[in-house]
Amino acid sequence: MFFYRKPKPWQGREADVTPRALYINRRQIMAAGGAVAVTGLVGCGGSETEASTSAASTASSTAAARQPAPPSGGLQYAGTGYSVPDPLTPIDAVTGYNNFYEFGVDKSDPARHAHEMSVDPWSIEVDGHAGRTGRFALEDVVDFSALEERIYRLRCVEAWSMVIPWIGVPLAGVLQQFEPTADARYVAFETYLDRREMRGTRFPVLDWPYVEGLRMDEAMNELAFLAVGLYGDVLPNQNGAPVRLVVPWKYGYKSIKSITRISFVSQQPETAWNKAAPNEYGFYSNVNPNRAHPRWSQQTERVIGGNLFNRRETEMFNGYSEQVAHLYAGMDLIENH
Amino acid sequence: MAKRAVLRSFGRHWLKPLTFWLLALPGLWLGWQWAMLLNGQPHALGFNPIETTHRFLGDTALRILLISLAVTPFRDITRWLPVMKVRRRIGLAAFWYALLHVAAYLGLDLLIAANMSVAGMFAGLWEDVAKRIYITLGMAALVGLIPLAVTSFNAMVRWLGARRWQQLHWAIYPVAILAVLHHGFMEKGNQPMPWIHGGILALLLGYRLVRSARNRSRPSPAAS
Numbered sequence: 001m002f003f004y005r006k007p008k009p010w011q012g013r014e015a016d017v018t019p020r021a022l023y024i025n026r027r028q029i030m031a032a033g034g035a036v037a038v039t040g041l042v043g044c045g046g047s048e049t050e051a052s053t054s055a056a057s058t059a060s061s062t063a064a065a066r067q068p069a070p071p072s073g074g075l076q077y078a079g080t081g082y083s084v085p086d087p088l089t090p091i092d093a094v095t096g097y098n099n100f101y102e103f104g105v106d107k108s109d110p111a112r113h114a115h116e117m118s119v120d121p122w123s124i125e126v127d128g129h130a131g132r133t134g135r136f137a138l139e140d141v142v143d144f145s146a147l148e149e150r151i152y153r154l155r156c157v158e159a160w161s162m163v164i165p166w167i168g169v170p171l172a173g174v175l176q177q178f179e180p181t182a183d184a185r186y187v188a189f190e191t192y193l194d195r196r197e198m199r200g201t202r203f204p205v206l207d208w209p210y211v212e213g214l215r216m217d218e219a220m221n222e223l224a225f226l227a228v229g230l231y232g233d234v235l236p237n238q239n240g241a242p243v244r245l246v247v248p249w250k251y252g253y254k255s256i257k258s259i260t261r262i263s264f265v266s267q268q269p270e271t272a273w274n275k276a277a278p279n280e281y282g283f284y285s286n287v288n289p290n291r292a293h294p295r296w297s298q299q300t301e302r303v304i305g306g307n308l309f310n311r312r313e314t315e316m317f318n319g320y321s322e323q324v325a326h327l328y329a330g331m332d333l334i335e336n337h
Numbered sequence: 338m339a340k341r342a343v344l345r346s347f348g349r350h351w352l353k354p355l356t357f358w359l360l361a362l363p364g365l366w367l368g369w370q371w372a373m374l375l376n377g378q379p380h381a382l383g384f385n386p387i388e389t390t391h392r393f394l395g396d397t398a399l400r401i402l403l404i405s406l407a408v409t410p411f412r413d414i415t416r417w418l419p420v421m422k423v424r425r426r427i428g429l430a431a432f433w434y435a436l437l438h439v440a441a442y443l444g445l446d447l448l449i450a451a452n453m454s455v456a457g458m459f460a461g462l463w464e465d466v467a468k469r470i471y472i473t474l475g476m477a478a479l480v481g482l483i484p485l486a487v488t489s490f491n492a493m494v495r496w497l498g499a500r501r502w503q504q505l506h507w508a509i510y511p512v513a514i515l516a517v518l519h520h521g522f523m524e525k526g527n528q529p530m531p532w533i534h535g536g537i538l539a540l541l542l543g544y545r546l547v548r549s550a551r552n553r554s555r556p557s558p559a560a561s
Binding site for chain 1: 383384385386387388449450468469470471472522523524525526527528529530
């Protein structure tokens, strides 16, 4: 095609410009990583020689365990070994290109309108088969003194992907504190709903409120994560503030945003997209290049912020087979999509 | 009196070139944004420029098609006849944007997904048309536009004769319905925009149904 070009100067230019927030963030990771002596941060070291040396020089003092205060609403967190070799998606794309239909169906709508949602104070209703149920303040659900960072791939069902540094806590620990009983075979989540604050919900795009769910063993998997921040700061509203799920081996819509209810249930719960189009969106929704969406192929994906003229091969379980494949041993993943 | 003269002069000298440039504007804008993008300059194509391009060209084609269907009602209501002189070029512009829409899908999606293999691109096209209902509908709409675009020249109108030309061009009604369905089946969930496009189309087609029913009940000869 006349507008196709081989990789050219402009392509590299994008990567040269490191967003300020990313730069600050990398220093934090380095400092945290050095102090807590966690495993290597693949993909974050790269060519940041200057940042890593400065981090190393401060890492010896105990003060280095505390991160330098980020500009606003910054979070204290530890680094982890959860990372991927691919470059991080620039923060303006992570916070400016969102599917959060409660604020409109255009990718730029959430960034425009999500500020209308009030997220402070925030509480979560916990019900169902658990020892501790009732309404809990966010601070009592998520231990903000034990936050960690995980760099995960995000694969949207629309065949695009990002790499995002989340801040949060493992989901398993959060769920265990509610003492789920043996009858709790699944866990269901519900997104906040307020028609005045969430203008997209005035039209029945989906059957509001948005609901999602996981099998209990999926929820207890080490990868399942409850995020309260990204790129070192608290979550912007458009990314699901103040607390959202991150299940990186599943399509993005499973990672439900702005969670207001957690229910321990015995039957497989309904999920928002499955109700809207059961043949297109199954309960499991594991990333699977071999199972095409009825309206498009899932074999490749467009990397947001990456080379426009190159698509990435989509991996089974989004590249997390090692951690999650055993959950589905013996299951037909085309049938149970 | 002066107002009427101005209107007549506008209809005679300005309407056609003005319409041409207005119709070209979305394409020029898109080309400009891509030039900015490829040169590493700030642009308005967002974080997924290819998706933005598909949506922009598809929306533009469909909306221009709806405008072309609004020309006759506009004439009937305002009784300003010169507007009929631009109806054909509005319809033709819808075809060009639809063609660009398909070209972008072939070049920016299928060709890249097939690792720049042209054979792979057409294999992908065939797979999509056969398997994916919204692409089947969209492709049917484009195919339906082709005979209309081919017969859009004065010579063709003369060769066919006004009556047969008009009958052929009634195909625009099913094409418009296919295009709206293509949009509706493409979106995830129950989104408002296909309903808005569909509602406008229903009004435009409904107007014609009512008018032809009235004309039949009245013996007086009616204009197109």
